[in-house]
Amino acid sequence: MSDSHASADYPFTHGDSGEVPAHAEHPAYLRHHFNSVEQQADTTNFAMWLFLLTEVMFFGGLFTAYLIYRNWYYPAFVAGSHQLSIPLGAFNTLLLITSSFTMAMGVWCAETRRKSGLVLCLILTFILGLGFLGIKTIEYSEKIEKHHVPGFHYSLSSFLDPDSDAAAKAAGDKPMALDMARHTEVYFSLYFAMTGMHALHMIIGIAILGFMIYRAHAGAYTTGHVTFVENFGLYWHFVDIVWIFLFPLLYLISRH
Amino acid sequence: MSEQNEHAHHIVSPMVYLIILLALLVGTATTVWASYIDLGEWTPLPGLVIAWNPIVALAIACTKATLVVLFFMHVKYSTRLTMLTVFSGIFMFLTLVGMTLADYISRAWGRW
Numbered sequence: 001m002s003d004s005h006a007s008a009d010y011p012f013t014h015g016d017s018g019e020v021p022a023h024a025e026h027p028a029y030l031r032h033h034f035n036s037v038e039q040q041a042d043t044t045n046f047a048m049w050l051f052l053l054t055e056v057m058f059f060g061g062l063f064t065a066y067l068i069y070r071n072w073y074y075p076a077f078v079a080g081s082h083q084l085s086i087p088l089g090a091f092n093t094l095l096l097i098t099s100s101f102t103m104a105m106g107v108w109c110a111e112t113r114r115k116s117g118l119v120l121c122l123i124l125t126f127i128l129g130l131g132f133l134g135i136k137t138i139e140y141s142e143k144i145e146k147h148h149v150p151g152f153h154y155s156l157s158s159f160l161d162p163d164s165d166a167a168a169k170a171a172g173d174k175p176m177a178l179d180m181a182r183h184t185e186v187y188f189s190l191y192f193a194m195t196g197m198h199a200l201h202m203i204i205g206i207a208i209l210g211f212m213i214y215r216a217h218a219g220a221y222t223t224g225h226v227t228f229v230e231n232f233g234l235y236w237h238f239v240d241i242v243w244i245f246l247f248p249l250l251y252l253i254s255r256h
Numbered sequence: 257m258s259e260q261n262e263h264a265h266h267i268v269s270p271m272v273y274l275i276i277l278l279a280l281l282v283g284t285a286t287t288v289w290a291s292y293i294d295l296g297e298w299t300p301l302p303g304l305v306i307a308w309n310p311i312v313a314l315a316i317a318c319t320k321a322t323l324v325v326l327f328f329m330h331v332k333y334s335t336r337l338t339m340l341t342v343f344s345g346i347f348m349f350l351t352l353v354g355m356t357l358a359d360y361i362s363r364a365w366g367r368w
Contacts, residue, residue, distance in 0.1 A: 104276075233328070
């Protein structure tokens, strides 16, 4: 506890002399309840990781549900997976991994105090994130057109009569029994729940990125206080990791 | 890791980020490629069939996630508190998933 201004009389004995020299000996961004900049950075980093662990548990529940239903209704999951486009999914993986790289580079620019570099990296991350959501929109709209969204209008025709469906025909699917075909709805429920929650995280991330671009343009984050950019980077990389697991589990079931 | 360096803010170089990016792209290409190949099955017990394809896909995904956590998320260069936090979180997650799956696998044990 070797805090520079934590003497016993602080701040009351300064009452008569007027100004409290609160920011005289430390950077303005050091909050008064921390001992040092290092302690503040470590604490916020720790708190961010605790938040990410709650996110791990949140997505973990979805992944566990996926694993169990996949074991129960494996043929339905295979047929459902054949409705997804591997090129679109792989391209989205490429976009998201690259956006993680540009985000990491943004953190580096903030640490080395490169303002224009930081703004550029954040804008690239923003654009790559929007590109991901754009492709996801194309995929979702195809599912809506084919009535593969779980609900009253769900259509089983791609699974009962695979020859009527280009994707099912290309994958060489055989007609399924009605009870197993109906379980493709479970696959698509999990598909929309998992990719939807992932997309929501992307939307929140992109909104925060917009705010950060505005702030970085005004000169924030490149004066030695990089905590916000660094912790947002952790969030963005976490969203990337979720997709790294979603892509093989949802798109790549039994393609051989 | 030495104690003195633990609190020094480590700046990861762009070259490390670039190498990780390339490794992640190679991993993505590998997982797509591997999904088109039939890697066969393993039957350790009668009725218990383990397919290799999803195991390989998950192994590649775990490798990619580890690279992201260690380098993009700076855990390799973080304090021991952060390392312990990340490790305990993953351990907790695997414990919960493992125990849940153990229940579903063993519920009808011997009645296949």
